[in-house]
Amino acid sequence: MAFGRRQYPFHLIEPKWQRQWDEQQAFRAWNPGETVPADHPLAQRHPNTKPEQLPKFYILDMFPYPSGAGLHVGHPEGYTATDILARYRRACGYHVLHPMGWDAFGLPAEQYAIKTRQHPRKTTEQNVATFKRQIKSLGFSYDWSREVDTTDPKYFKWTQWIFLKLYNSWFNPATNRAEPIERLPYPAELESEANAAASAELETKRRAYRDSKRLAYVTEAPVWWCEGLGTVLANEEVVDGKSEVGGFPVTRKPMRQWMLRITAYAERLLADLETIDWSDSLKEMQRNWIGRSEGAEVDFEIADSRLTTGERIRVFTTRPDTLFGATYMVLAPEHKLVERITTAERRSAVEAYRIEVAKKSDLERTELAKEKTGIFTGAHAINPVNKERIPIWIADYVLISYGTGAIMAVPGHDMRDFEFATRFGLPIVEVVRPPAGNDWHGYVDDGTSVNSASAEVSLNGLATPEAKKKITAWLEKKGLGKKTVNFKLRDWLFSRQRYWGEPFPIVWKTGSDGTPYHEALPEASLPVIPPPLDDYKPTPDGQPPLARAKDWLNLPNGSKRETNTMPQWAGSCWYYLRYLDAHNDGAYVGKNAERYWMGTEENPKSKKVTPGVDLYVGGTEHAVLHLLYARFWHKVLFDLGQVSTAEPFYKLVNQGLILGEDGQKMSKSRGNVINPDDILVEYGADAFRLYEMFMGPLEMVKPWSTKGVEGVYRFLGRAWRLFVDEKSETEFEQAETTAENRKELLKLIQLNPAIKDTQPTPAQLKTLHACIKKVTEDLDGMRFNTAISALMVFINEAMTWETKPASALRDFLILLQPFSPHIAEELWQKLNAALNTSHSALTYAAWPKFDPALLVEDTLEIPVQVNGKLRDVIRVPANATPAELEAAARSSEKVKPFVEGKTIKKVIVLPRKLVNIAVG
RNA sequence: GCCGGUGUGGCGAAAUGGCAGACGCACAGGACUUAAAAUCCUGGGGCUAUAAAAAGCCGUGUGGGUUCGAGUCCCACCACCGGCACCA
CATH class of the missing domain: 3.90.740.10 (Valyl/Leucyl/Isoleucyl-tRNA synthetase, editing domain)
Known part of the structure; x- marks a missing residue:
């Protein structure tokens, strides 16, 4: 690839800071009761403060399925947006939880396992490693200590545990909530007191009644059978009579299936949409899906x-x-x-x-x-x-x-x-x-x-x-x-005839009358781990692959394990809760961690906190299924006292699709796929992040343009040259061609001598504070593209300054840091070292406040219109009275010709804004 | 068909009802250079006019409306994108 001179040594800077953040665990979040080490940047920013006393901010990405193809440019779009906001919130003094993990059960790994006869865990681990490397190379501020993997037995133990909660609950229409199955009232004829004598037969009937009320129940129903995939599919996974995955034909076939009683929650899933901050279109999609x-x-x-x-x-x-x-x-x-x-x-x-x-x-x-x-x-x-x-x-x-x-x-x-x-x-x-x-x-x-x-x-x-x-x-x-x-909403078909999913913690027994019935395994037997197989295909007679493991299948007491597995949605229904307390072996999430991070903990020192995840960003492809299923599980857990909010995700934003350079959807067959790794090699992570946000509003569909990456890359180059001494950089470049210890080389680069520890001029302060104002307001409104343009305006202006006051540039770096953290850290370090100023970690440096007084102008340019058409722009004192404004406007030489000889019907004067003369 | 979104320069886009096109890309001219790359400076919606200007007119998908003033608000259309689709 032919490219010109590197704008700045990102190839050295980016790995340097990524390593530093890792070693420092700079982005680790702390649970109530944990002690933050005194040398951690969070402790330095908030000395003598327990982590649970800080206002929390939980900012979440939809975790990816780690496919073999690696990351595509769509993933970092949402991840960059959330990372910018996570870094911004830290700077604003929040205690930020920003985790990442892997939704790693799924069909591709299983199909590869069928082909190669090797355990799907192997490909899964390889793919996770690739994804993790790629995501880390972008410099995101995730708390990796909370990483989760849905295929980890320590994780899916709790997925199975939640399934048992569903299994052992019923929906009480009188209270409109889930209750433990033990509290299920039986019809009079099944009351045991009334029939104390008739035991076995009565118990069979009672069991049948009980099983018919559970939130997780078994039914013999016509389902979508997909021969090509060897499994049934949920309604939602069938598109135009074909499987959504793979595009195989599907047919109707009656089979024994596990269902989850989501329909019981239809009314609440609909009503509670009113309590959360999602886009209208997304809420509308959910409403349509529920179809009341x-x-x-x-x-x-x-x-x-x-x-x-x-x-x-x-x-x-x-x-x-x-x-x-x-x-x-x-x-x-x-x-x-x-x-x-x-x-x-x-x-x-x-x-x-x-x-x-x-x-x-x-x-x-x-x-x-x-x-x-x-x-x-x-x-x-x-x-x-x-x-x-x-x-x-x-x-x-x-x-x-x-x-x-x-x-x-x-x-x-x-x-x-x-x-x-x-x-x-x-x-x-x-x-x-x-x-x-x-x-x-x-x-x-x-x-x-x-x-x-x-x-x-x-x-x-x-x-x-x-x-x-x-x-x-x-x-x-x-x-x-x-x-x-x-309601249009149907109960959720929850079983799949697959290997690479969570096994059900369920066994089958035969009743005294010869009919089979199911029973939950005790919690102590969790996790139920899928046994390794020689062959991961379904059996020749159409049984799920797990039926091949005879030793595993048959228990000593004569019962048989359920051979279905759960669908991929199961793990993603609650991962946001596991992040809160990822290593808890005694519970799926600890009570205190849940209450603190979900924002219901009594906390007098906190600012106003939002209930649930503060911000959740992901693609529209999950607008109905994942988001509806997760809300459903969350409500069940809420009813059972397991979580403290009725909704999981308070604010949700969908990022828009990124198209290829040709304006078409990216696809291998079109050959228009952009690989992030290539962009990183040529322009670095900071430019890549910046470009993804500069393209346009986050929610919009927008086409990729590598030329556009060059544009923001040049901007970073200009910022770099503003800070560093050109001569020393030339020396650095020459040294680089021969040197061996490249890490030390960065020290050769000196600070620009024009940067001095002087008081900024009023004009410089105005430029700075206009930038602070714009970036702050735009970040609050998630308008990343215009925030970046404000940063560009600042740099363009600062380039012309003969003397560059260090204090203004320090503030600029704090503003730049969320967007392009590596270069900002490097320049921050140089600036502070050269000027001997305080050297706190940039990632926790306090966000600057803009001072409106500094933005006040002495004189203003006021547009003058005649009949709404612009005729002149006049400069007047900022405090001009309406009468003075009108007089100035009417005496304008450019305005006169349009007014003379006509009757003035009305003059609109908006002080500080405009004058409009209506003539007849 | 229904629901939602979007239509602004050559392109990505920006604009609390008040100077349309900030910022960036591409492009053109200039500086630096033996030359190029990189960098820096300048220009720029269209039309009319002009030696050059000054100036004027038109312009935010289309047609109406409200208003002193509309890209922005209202009504009716058109196109594209996304979702749902015989849900009674």
């Missing part, structure tokens, strides 16, 4: 003399006001009543349709462009409001998994029903009158009810919201239906 909708359940009687049991079909509708317009019903093809209601003459046709639907992939079934399909069952139902007989159809546009799996079809006012009715010639009636000018056919918005009256109830003339209320009340009174809330 209010409506009513309504029962329709089946009109068929063959069914003597008075079968009813229950539907869910958000528009009970349109009940009079229900002209037919549709059941999902999988609905359990289909078989019973289908008439003899329709049976073969219905069966054929159901088989056809079952064959379809999800993609085909949800294809919107296609025409709706369905078939008549031969049966009829009675519309409960007008007693009309309406036909019952089955169609695949009704989903078995939402609501009750059945709908009342109102083709007049629902587009899907309208399409279906049009295709099959079903009656369409108007029951909502739209505002004038709209066609009622397929009108789905609010209007006025019409044609909606019976002998008992009339909605006619009512606006839609009132009509909903009235009919719902009527249905409830008649016992025909009730107000209901439905």
